[in-house]
Amino acid sequence: MNPSLPPAPEPSRPGRSRHRSRRAPLAVLLALGLTVALVAAACSSTKTGGSTDGSAVLGSPLTIEPQQRFPEGTTLKVVTHDSFAVSQDVLAQFTAQTGVEVQLIPSGDAVTAVNKAILTKGNPEGDVLFGIDENLLTSAFDAGLFQPYQAAGLKDVPAQFQVDPQHRVTPIDHGDVCVNYDRTWFTDQGLPLPTTFADLAQPALKGKLVVQDPSASSPGLAFMLATIASQGGADDASSSAAWVRYWQQLKDNGVKVVDGWETAYNVDFSGSAGKGDRPLVVSYASSPPFEVTDPATPPDQAPTGVIAATCYRQTEFAGVLTGAAQPEAAAAFIEFMLSLPFQEDVPQQMYVFPVNSQAVLPETWQRYTTPVADPLAIPYEKVGANRDGWVQQWSALFR
Amino acid sequence: MTTSPNRSWWRVGLAVPPLAFLAVFFVWPVTAIIVRGLRPEGVWNLSAVGDVVTDPVIRRVAWFTLWQAVLSTVLCVVAGLPGAALFARYRFVGKRFLWAALLVPFVLPTVVVGVALLGVFGPNGSSGVDLSGTIWAILIAHVFFNYAVVVRTVGGAWSTLDPRVEEAARTLGASPWRGFVEVTLPRLRPAIASAASIVFLFTFTSFGVVLILGGLRQRTIEVEIYDQTARFLHLDVAAGLALVQLVAVVLVLVWFGRTQRRRALVLDRRPASEMERRAVGWRARSFIVANLVFMAVLFGAPLGVLVAKSFSTPDGWGLANYQALDSARRGSTSFVPPLDAIANSLLFAAGATVIALVLGACAAWAIAGSGRGGSPRWANWTDTALMVPLGTSAVTIGFGFFVAFDRAPVDLRSSVWLIPLAHAVVAMPFVVRLLVPALRSIDPELREAAGVLGASPLRVWREIDLPVVSRALAAAAGFAFAVSLGEFGATVFLARPDRPTVPVAIYRALGRPGAVNFGQAMALSVVLMVLTVVVVLVIDRLRPAGSAEF
DSSP: OOOSOOOOOOOOOTTSSHHHHHHHHHHHHHHHHHHHHHHHHHHHHHHHHHOOOSGGGGGSOOOOOTTOOOOTTOEEEEEEOTTOOOBHHHHHHHHHHHOOEEEEEEOSSHHHHHHHHHHTTTSOSSSEEEEEEHHHHHHHHHTTOEEOOOOGGGGGSOGGGOOOTTOSSEEEEEOOEEEEEEHHHHHHHTOOOOOSHHHHTSGGGTTOEEEEOTTTOHHHHHHHHHHHHHHOOTTOOSTTOHHHHHHHHHHHTTOEEESOHHHIIIIIBTTSTTOOSBSEEEEETTSGGGGOOOTTSOOSSOSEEEEEEEEEOOEEEEEEETTOSOHHHHHHHHHHHHSHHHHHHHHHHHSSEESOTTOOOOHHHHHHOOOOSSOBOOOHHHHHHHHHHHHHHHHHHHO | OOOOHHHHHHHHHHHHHHHHHHIIIIIHHHHHHHHHHHOTTSSOOOHHHHHHHHOHHHHHHHHHHHHHHHHHHHHHHHHHHHHHHHHHHEEOTTHHHHHHHTTHHHHSOHHHHHHHHHHHHSTTOTTSOOOTTSHHHHHHHHHHHHHHHHHHHHHHHHTTBOHHHHHHHHHTTOOHHHHIIIIIHHHHHHHHHHHHHHHHHHHHTOOHHHHHHSTTTOOOHHHHHHIIIIITOOHHHHHHHHHHHHHHHHHHHHHHHHHHHHTOOOOOBOOHHHHOEEOOHHHHHHHHHHHHHHHIIIIIHHHHHHHHHHHEETTEESSHHHHHHTTTTTTBTTOOOHHHHHHHHHHHHHHHHHHHHHHHHHHHHHHHOSSSSOOOHHHHHHHHHHHGGGGSOHHHHHHHHHHHSOSTTOOOTTOTTHHHHHHHHHHHHHHHHHHHHHHHTSOHHHHHHHHHTTOOHHHHIIIIIHHHHHHHHHHHHHHHHHHHHTTOGGGGGSOOTTOOOHHHHHHHHHTSOSHHHHHHHHHHHHHHHHHHHHHHHHHHHOSOTTOTTO
């Protein structure tokens, strides 16, 4: 074969024929546009037919009979965050009692799941939404996301969890967000265990704390709110607000901020299997039992522990979505979520505490979790009104 | 020379299916979400776009996004070229395996890669250097993810180049460097441009890497779009940002397209098996060793960390993490039977690969054509249009799907069909990018000669086009499969009742505390690695018979 290179074919050079260069992208755009228009037409023609507005349902409050049974083949769609879990046999009890099959729709983390629901309000993807926390309630209520349902099961739920007098949402579980420590590290260093917010800013603990970005992570947001609740300055929008000054101390003390819980706990925290280099992490009050690796020979204490003074209450709620195809079955499911079988299943499945005061905790939980008597909290209306401003104040310090 | 009318008609016809697919599964959802942002109550409100463009913070983010992407692309190409040469020119033990294993980083979830890279370059890392939170961590991660794109794209093209041209230059007195720069490099340019454009788009829209390894200060437009969409539901700001990203991506693609077409060369191809040889002499040997050492440090060490962690249990080394996969959460709705996860992953990936290959091949033949005189304008624009999804924010596409396909007859929101379709949107550009340079390198005289000798167009296609591009086709299939196995892009935002894949199972395990869950995530990552290597090895062997040598 001829080893020399054959001459390259003349490529069409830009600008050589001007009228073609203008028409050509137009043709492609036109083709794309036409298809889109056709699809849009196909969709909008059905839109006018059977679209549910949702506002119609608001008039009559939702009621169901106790032990109500539903027609054969009723399927309930439950939109959840990705961390939702329940034992299959517990779920089967609901189906046995009501005749309703449950389809779970994991829909991202809590914030994403709620925002997706707001985006499609009136035409929801499911009937029930589970996993909304206090910090998201305001935007959900403003969007009219839920229709009220007052569950009979609320009689066993302490008043502190029942934040919505209109019952648009029902409390299901709570998990306090607390700073966790790696007990081994403190023992090895001969240092006392930290007990207060002030301890975290001490020079001996320089570069030892990892937290999550409050604009991106729900425990991160809870911890920021905990500093606001404890240090004060909630109404001070300046950079010298007491809580912002506390964060300045943390920053000077080498706090590390990461994107989310997974990174903080698995990559940076020294007390997890990831074996990071920081003995202090923002996690949950319920994390320690899961670090007890061999339940057969239980140590006296879990290898990690919780700084109780830093705990911030986080409650998770469920609600019947406006425009739900199966509102009554949705209400029955909320009732079921408050019942003992589900409530006692919650700790091992979702790593959070039940709200039902009658529910019995698993044995490892009784042994290794410390009940947080008086966690920090800020009313959800106040969080809703101020959250973006607080996150901006925080961001000004860290970005 | 002009193309005859009937010829250009088949080209237009071939371009219709991929463009229609793009229109329905990309343009339509993206338009839907942007319009939702800019026209909230039925009235256009473009003030957010103006705010975004003039916001100094956004400008800084845009500037960072651009320069880190350019730098990452240059680094990936520079790091990948020696690897491409290695695979193109030498025969060595374990070559096939390594060629497939290159795709492993490509499929691993970012959190897992974060664990792996920080195990080497982190605070307690085995390298002793702490790069976390620096731009270097981002750059290393980008090379880690995209090395395969350069090596497999350029290496594939390189392996069929006739080395005797360079050898002739050497005989005439050129130094090895000059021989490479003036003879081989120009012939590789289309492939390098292809690889570089893909790497650029990936790094330009980098999300997880920046979040996990870059610390707080480093933010890309992609991260901002994610925050504004999924976090704050400020759809107007998100729409403004998405438009900025779209314009930037289209500009860069147009520029790449021009560079690439100007340099498209007809090549005299040789069978790859003729080209590779055993290493002779210390120069060749040390070249191979240096390459393997580089790969061992960049890939072997971090992936080794993952494998080690997967076998590490609270009571020493063992298989407990793997055994836990099938037992630990049995009875829970969050339990993912490992075999089911693997089956789901393979099913989605197979579907996505078939869709991407068929549509991408249609597009590639339409774009490259078969005659002389280059491509008409519409074909070049089609080429650019098909690349845009790779440079579009995953959250824009994901939320776009969510608002676009929300009513009957196309309420696909929680349909499993959305998953392979969304994967195919991202995988198709790979197919096009790999096939077009290969097709353009076919000497038109070859096809004409076959035609003159009486071959039907179909036979010309089967006996000339297909054998030459089969290597590119296999490489494209490998990428398409990997894109889908790795759960790229928008699928993260799509709900998938009852059909968790391996990466989804990894995320579920990482979302729970405790050594058991962490160990399972590591074990699943190793499963994903093995799955990738096995599937890609199979795909590499599946090339049509009789074409294996190209």
